[in-house]
Amino acid sequence: MSTKSPSPWLTLAALSLGFFMALLDQSTVAVVLPAVAEDLGVSYADAAWVSSAYLLAIVAPMLVTGRLGDRYGAKRMFLIGCSVFVLAAVGAAVSPTLPIIIGFRFIQGLGAAMLMPQTMAVINQVFPASKRGTAYGLWGVVGAVASLLGPVLSGVLVENIGWRSVFLLNVPVGIVAVLLGTRWVPTLPTQAVRIEFVSVVLCFLGLIAVVSGIQQGLNWVWLLIGLVVLWLFVRRQHGPDALMPLRLFRSRNFCVGMGTLLLMGVLSSTVLLPLMNWLIVDRSMAADQAGFISAPMALTGLVFGPLCGMLSDKVQPKVMHLIGFGGVALAMAGFAWVMSADGALWGIGILVALYGVAQSFIWSANAAASLADIDSEDSGVAAGVYNVARQFGGVIGVASIGAAVAGGGNLVAVVILATVAVVAAGCSLAFTQRPATR
Secondary structure (H helix, E strand, O other): OOHHHHHHHHHHHHHHHHHHHHHHHHHHHHHHHHHHHHHHHHHHHHOOOOHHHHHHHHHHHHHHHHHHHHHHOOHHHHHHHHHHHHHOOOOOOEEHHHOHHHHHHHHHHHHHHHHHHHHHHHHHOOOOHHHHHHHHHHHHHHHHHHHHHHHHHHHHHHHHHHOOHOOOOOHHHHHHHHHHHHHHOOOOOOOOOOOOHHHHHHHHHHHHHHHHHOOOOHHHHHHHHHHHHHHHHHHOOOOOOOOOOOOHHHHHHHHHHHHHHHHHHHHHOOOOHHHHHHHHOOOOOOOHHHHHHHHHHHHHHHHHHHHHHHOOOOOOHHHHHHHHHHHHHOOOOOHHHHHHHOOOOHHHHHHHHHHHHHHHHHHHHHHHHHHHHOOOHHHHHHHHHHHHHHHHHHHHHHHHHHHHHOOOOHHHHHHHHHHHHHHHHHHOOOOOOOOOOO
C-alpha cells in the first residue's frame, strides 16, 4: 500500500516554520543584550557572547549537517534540529548564570545548523525546476517577516515580562514545526556516503578559528590558523564521500552564486548598522523609534519576495542580480547623500523600502540559479555550502562594517557598502543563462 506524498506547498510551509524560528532568533536576541548585562551584572561585551555563541555554532558545522542530511535523511535532521533548538531555548531561559546561557545558546545554534540546510535541500528536490523560483521567493518572505517581527516582539517581551521570555518566544513555533514536519515533510532517498571524521574535525575547527578571528576584530593569529586548517580540509575533498565535494564547483552558476551570496550576506547583515547609529547618535532618535525605520524594508520584502520568486523562474539570473544589486547600490548612495546633507527622515524611509525591493530580486534568483545544476544526491551538502556562504558573509560584514563605523564614521561605512553592492553586480555578469528545467 503506497502512501501519497504531501503537497510540496505543505512541505514548504512546514520547512519555513523551522527556518522562521532560526531567523527570528537572530533578530530578537540583540534587543535583550542590554537587559542581560544589567540583570546579571556583566559587561555588554560579555553579554554579546549570547549572540556570538549562536552565530559560531551555526556557521561552523553547516557543511557537516548538510552532508548528514544526505546520509541520514533531510527530514530526520530537520526534526532533530528543531527539537534541539527548542530544548536549548528552554535551557537558556532558565539558566542562572551567563556562562550557562552561552552554553545553551551554542547548543541552540547547533540545532539551527542542523535544520537550516535541510530546508533548501528538500525544496530543491520536491519542487520541479519551473516552480523552484516561486518556492524560494515564498521561502524568502519568511526572512522578511522574521526581521519585522523579531525586534518588535522582543522589545514588548523585555519591557512587560522580562528578557528571559524572549528565549521562549520560539518554543511554540518549534513545536508546531516538529508536528507539521512529521506529517508534511516527505522521507526522501538517502545516499550511502561515509562521513569522514578527519574532514569533519578540520572543517569545524577551521571555521571556528576564522569566525573567532573576525569577531575579535581581525585577530590575525586565529585567522591564519583557521585558513591553514581550512586549506588542509580542502585538500581532502576528493572522492565520492567528500564532505564538500569539489565537483559542486564545476557548476559555473554555483560558483558565481556562492560569491554573490557571500557579498549579499555582508550587505544584509550590516545595512542597518550605520543607519541606526546615525539616527540614534547623530539625530538623537529614541532606539524604539529608530527600530521601526526597518519596517519598510521588511514590508516591501514581504510583498515583492513572491513576485520576484516567480520572475526568477522566467528571467535570466544575471538580470535579476543586476537589478537587485543595482538597487542596493542606489539605496546606499541615497543613504550617503541623506547623511551628508542631514536630510529629511522621510527620505530614509523611501531608501529603506528601495533596499527591501532590491534584495527581493537577489534572494530567490540566487538560490534557484545556484542549486539548479546540482544533482539530488548532493542537495544537502550544496545547501550546507549555501548557508555557510550566507552566514559567513554576515560575520565578515558585522566585523568590518562595525569597525568602519567606529573608526571612520557612518558615512564611510555606507560608502563601503555601496562599493560591495557594485562589486557584487559586476560578479553577477558571470552567471550563465537560466539552466534548463529538470
